Amino acid sequence: MVPEEPAARILMVEDDAVIREATQLTLERHGYDVTTAEDGLEAIESFEKIHPDAVMLDIMLPGLDGISVCRRIRETSTVPIVMVSARGDALDVVLGLEAGADDYVTKPFDTQVLVARLRAVMRRAVADPERPTPATGATVESFGDLELDREALEVRRAGTTVQLTPTELKLLIEFANNPGVVLSRSTLLQRVWDYEWGGDGRLVDVHLQRLRTKIGADRIETVRGFGYKLRA
Numbered sequence: 001m002v003p004e005e006p007a008a009r010i011l012m013v014e015d016d017a018v019i020r021e022a023t024q025l026t027l028e029r030h031g032y033d034v035t036t037a038e039d040g041l042e043a044i045e046s047f048e049k050i051h052p053d054a055v056m057l058d059i060m061l062p063g064l065d066g067i068s069v070c071r072r073i074r075e076t077s078t079v080p081i082v083m084v085s086a087r088g089d090a091l092d093v094v095l096g097l098e099a100g101a102d103d104y105v106t107k108p109f110d111t112q113v114l115v116a117r118l119r120a121v122m123r124r125a126v127a128d129p130e131r132p133t134p135a136t137g138a139t140v141e142s143f144g145d146l147e148l149d150r151e152a153l154e155v156r157r158a159g160t161t162v163q164l165t166p167t168e169l170k171l172l173i174e175f176a177n178n179p180g181v182v183l184s185r186s187t188l189l190q191r192v193w194d195y196e197w198g199g200d201g202r203l204v205d206v207h208l209q210r211l212r213t214k215i216g217a218d219r220i221e222t223v224r225g226f227g228y229k230l231r232a
Contacts, residue, residue, distance in 0.1 A: 007033040008122060011052040013043040013069065014084070015061055019107070023056075026111045027118075040064025044072055047079075054080040054122050056114070057101070059092050067099045074100035078165045080121035084109070090202075097206040102167045103193065104203075120194040125166040141176055143230065146215055148176050157215055167192065168211045175220060175230035184227035204228075 010032045014020040017038075024034045035050050037043040039062045047055065055073065059066040070081055083096035083104040093104055102121045105114055139151040147156040153169065155162040164172065170192050174183065189199035208228060212220055221229050 007031055008053040009033045009035065009050055010054050010056060010118065011035050011037065011043065011046055011050065012056045013037045013040070013061065013066065014056075014058045015039060016058075023111065023114070027115070030115050032118075038062075040066065040069045043069050047073060047077075052079060053125075054082065054118055056082050056084060056118065058084045058086075059096055060086055067095050070096060070099040070101055074165075078125075078163070080118075080125050080166060082114075082117050082121060093200075094202060094206060097203065098210070100165065100210075102165065121167070123194070124170050124192070143176070143179075143219065144216075146219060148172065155215065162214050164211070164214060167207060168214070171207055171211055172215070175228070179230050182223045182227045182229045187227070 008031075010027055012020065012024060012027070012034055014023065014036065015038050020036055020038070024036055027034045035046055035052065037046045041064050043055075043057070043061070044064070057066045057069060061069070064072075066083060070083065073079065073081065081101045083093070083101040084107060085092045085096065085104060086107045093106075096104055102124070103117050105117055139149060141148045141150070145158045149156070150173070155164055155169065155172065171188065174188065174191050185201040185204045186199070188204050189195040189201075193199060193203060208220060219231060221231055223229060
């Protein structure tokens with residue numbers, strides 16, 4: 001008999017007791033192992049203790065706010081993070097993404113949407129065996145001083161390893177799969193974030209900004225009115 005895989009561990013950080021308890025029950029019904037925290041400091045302690053597979057992080061928290069917690073986590077980990085915004089405020093969302101979050105949902109949220117977002121960010125954290133490889137069969141590709149090692153899932157710039165989050169890495173791989181091809185925001189949302197329709201273009205813009213900072217601002221070109229492309 002094949003042993004069952006352990007349930008994915010979710011750290012949910014939410015100060016509203018009603019939302020916290022209801023969401024925990026929903027996630028547990030979907031098979032997740034959920035640990036909760038009520039404030040930022042407790043979130044950091046819980047994260048270091050349980051090493052979750054994903055984090056659901058409210059922006060507005062007592063003491064240490066969610067954006068600060070996200071930055072602290074990103075100092076040592078690339079774990080998938082879904083931010084939760086009470087207002088859907090544009091500034092809150094952008095600050096959360098710039099701090100290192102992979103995706104976000106706004107309150108009140110549909111629990112099915114939340115579960116889908118969590119599943120998507122965790123899929124991006126796992127190597128994709130169906131990821132296309134170059135026609136040459138090489139697992140290491142070079143773009144100027146940038147190297148993408150598909151087998152090791154590593155990126156190097158001028159010989160130095162670049163630390164990318166799973167979302168940033170998948171975004172770069174999508175461009176590497178289509179060198180010189182213009183990819184629209186909607187295409188990237190579908191292929192990288194697994195959005196089947198619609199989606200927020202800010203996800204693409206902010207993640208591209210972070211990616212450019214790490215691999216070189218001129219590596220990915222903006223084609224106004226159409227999208228982005230990787231310089232061949």
